[in-house]
Amino acid sequence: MGLTTTKQTQQAVAARIQRGGTDWKGLLFQLSVLASLVVALVLLLVLLWTVFWDGIGTLTERGLDFLTSGTSGNPDTAGVWQALYGSFWIAVFVVVFAIPTGIAAAIHLEEYARDNWLNRLINTTIRNLAGVPSIVYGILGFTVFVEILDGITGGRSVIAGGFTMAVLVLPIVIITSAEALRAVPYAIREAGYGVGASQWEVIRHHVLPYALPGILTGTVLSIARALGEAAPLILVGAVTGFFASSKDASFTDELQGPFTTLPNIIYDWARQPQAGWPENTAAAIIVLLVVVLTANATAIVFRNRYDKKRHQ
Amino acid sequence: MATEVKVTAHEQDLSGVASSGATTASEENEVVFDIRGLSVYYGEFKAVRDVSLAIRQHEITAFIGTSGCGKSTVLRCFNRMNDLIETARVEGEIDYHGIDLYGSNVDPVEVRRRIGMVFQKPNPFPKSIYDNLAFGPRIAGFKGDLDGLVEESLRRAALWDEVKDRLKDSAMGLSGGQQQRMCIARAVAVSPDVLLMDEPCASLDPIATARIEDLMQELKQDYTIVIVTHNMQQAARVSDRTAFFTTEVNELSDRRTGLLVEYDRTETIFSNPRDERTENYVTGRFG
Numbered sequence: 158m159g160l161t162t163t164k165q166t167q168q169a170v171a172a173r174i175q176r177g178g179t180d181w182k183g184l185l186f187q188l189s190v191l192a193s194l195v196v197a198l199v200l201l202l203v204l205l206w207t208v209f210w211d212g213i214g215t216l217t218e219r220g221l222d223f224l225t226s227g228t229s230g231n232p233d234t235a236g237v238w239q240a241l242y243g244s245f246w247i248a249v250f251v252v253v254f255a256i257p258t259g260i261a262a263a264i265h266l267e268e269y270a271r272d273n274w275l276n277r278l279i280n281t282t283i284r285n286l287a288g289v290p291s292i293v294y295g296i297l298g299f300t301v302f303v304e305i306l307d308g309i310t311g312g313r314s315v316i317a318g319g320f321t322m323a324v325l326v327l328p329i330v331i332i333t334s335a336e337a338l339r340a341v342p343y344a345i346r347e348a349g350y351g352v353g354a355s356q357w358e359v360i361r362h363h364v365l366p367y368a369l370p371g372i373l374t375g376t377v378l379s380i381a382r383a384l385g386e387a388a389p390l391i392l393v394g395a396v397t398g399f400f401a402s403s404k405d406a407s408f409t410d411e412l413q414g415p416f417t418t419l420p421n422i423i424y425d426w427a428r429q430p431q432a433g434w435p436e437n438t439a440a441a442i443i444v445l446l447v448v449v450l451t452a453n454a455t456a457i458v459f460r461n462r463y464d465k466k467r468h469q
Numbered sequence: 470m471a472t473e474v475k476v477t478a479h480e481q482d483l484s485g486v487a488s489s490g491a492t493t494a495s496e497e498n499e500v501v502f503d504i505r506g507l508s509v510y511y512g513e514f515k516a517v518r519d520v521s522l523a524i525r526q527h528e529i530t531a532f533i534g535t536s537g538c539g540k541s542t543v544l545r546c547f548n549r550m551n552d553l554i555e556t557a558r559v560e561g562e563i564d565y566h567g568i569d570l571y572g573s574n575v576d577p578v579e580v581r582r583r584i585g586m587v588f589q590k591p592n593p594f595p596k597s598i599y600d601n602l603a604f605g606p607r608i609a610g611f612k613g614d615l616d617g618l619v620e621e622s623l624r625r626a627a628l629w630d631e632v633k634d635r636l637k638d639s640a641m642g643l644s645g646g647q648q649q650r651m652c653i654a655r656a657v658a659v660s661p662d663v664l665l666m667d668e669p670c671a672s673l674d675p676i677a678t679a680r681i682e683d684l685m686q687e688l689k690q691d692y693t694i695v696i697v698t699h700n701m702q703q704a705a706r707v708s709d710r711t712a713f714f715t716t717e718v719n720e721l722s723d724r725r726t727g728l729l730v731e732y733d734r735t736e737t738i739f740s741n742p743r744d745e746r747t748e749n750y751v752t753g754r755f756g
Contacts, residue, residue: 351587362604
């Protein structure tokens, strides 16, 4: 036979492996998923572009003044100072209360809790809580933090709002942290136990450092979520008129007094029909987007840096 | 060798023979693990039943047998690694130097410090080579010369020359065989009494395997080694004693329960086994 191939074999192989024609079904599927992507992207870009176009004028004209001015009935002097300040405090409450509690709860669920019906029920409940509409958390915040804990929060205050948002993002922090912990390979735990580490030492030295990028990403995203919510805060008493605490109020007065946040001020301004307000609304949206996207970008940078360190 | 006590299959009552610390009149080494009537369950499922054998100091004991015969399960009882599996339950007795390993006042963390383990897949921590080696001694409260200990451990694992210039580099960058030798060095660094090896060469090529086998002969001088292996040639090459496990159909479920068929000196297992099942296995007629 030698090294030559017979004509018959060659033809038979060619018939099997050479392309028979275009795969129309496959091509159609590929094009339709691409089209969906384009639609989603275009809508998003149009939205961003409109907002940018409407708001950039106000921002460039007034510059820092827009960020440092308080609320006002005059669109030419109104600014987002109180809103920025309120949003900052919301973020502080989330960072101080929701994140440590959430991470700790996730550690307990993933590392210590036994696999029984009660813990499975708790897990499912937390997942469902993350899907509860935010207005429901607003009702909860109103009842618990505004009415029952009136003495501490001062009623409709940034404290009540901060606690409400902390409760709202808690399930998200727990779920993302638990997922990051679950992704830690079992082999790493075994290696730790194998050299005589206790459960605490394995968690402290191996599980947490490995899960940290995932936990950080989840927590920063939860801050972004809290910064973007308006509805529950309206119930808890975020000011939607033109008045909020003055810039000279004392620290506790500010915390226990009326407040507003970026999403609330956007909601409020967007309802004003007079000239000047639509541009202010768009400018405030730009400020909010910059804040939220900065938070998200931080999360991505964190994750990439740790991922790189781990795989070097 | 007339007085030699034959330590064999489960039907023998070993309790009078292999009492702790007692060396028999022959040149038998001291007993490290005395296992009597060991059964392991995962929930309702009986994974392995009625294992009785004695593991002796400064020897390499090999566990061979078909997949699912419970050899890894038995090995993981020796340093209470099975405790990490919630549903796992142990019956019978394992005496470690005469102490009941599953006694209520035994701390599994202290057990694992003395009975080290090397796993089937190399499992370095995603940290530097140095930190991998130093972790065990550090948590054990080691106060001496850590650099020296790291070097000595790596030398013992025949890895020092390959990594001495990159101790601060991530262990993930090592080859599979290097990672496994580093895991052996990591186990050695806490100065254990026993090394348990669960198919340590399963993911390695023949050259890396040969290096690890040489290493085991070195380590045997100071440690007692128990190795689980799928590779019969490996058991024949490296071990002093061999335990052959097989499976039987479980009457309660369709999963199979493992059991110990025969335990003897390795040359006996491979040249003159008493049980037909052992003979069939070592001659390659099944499994």
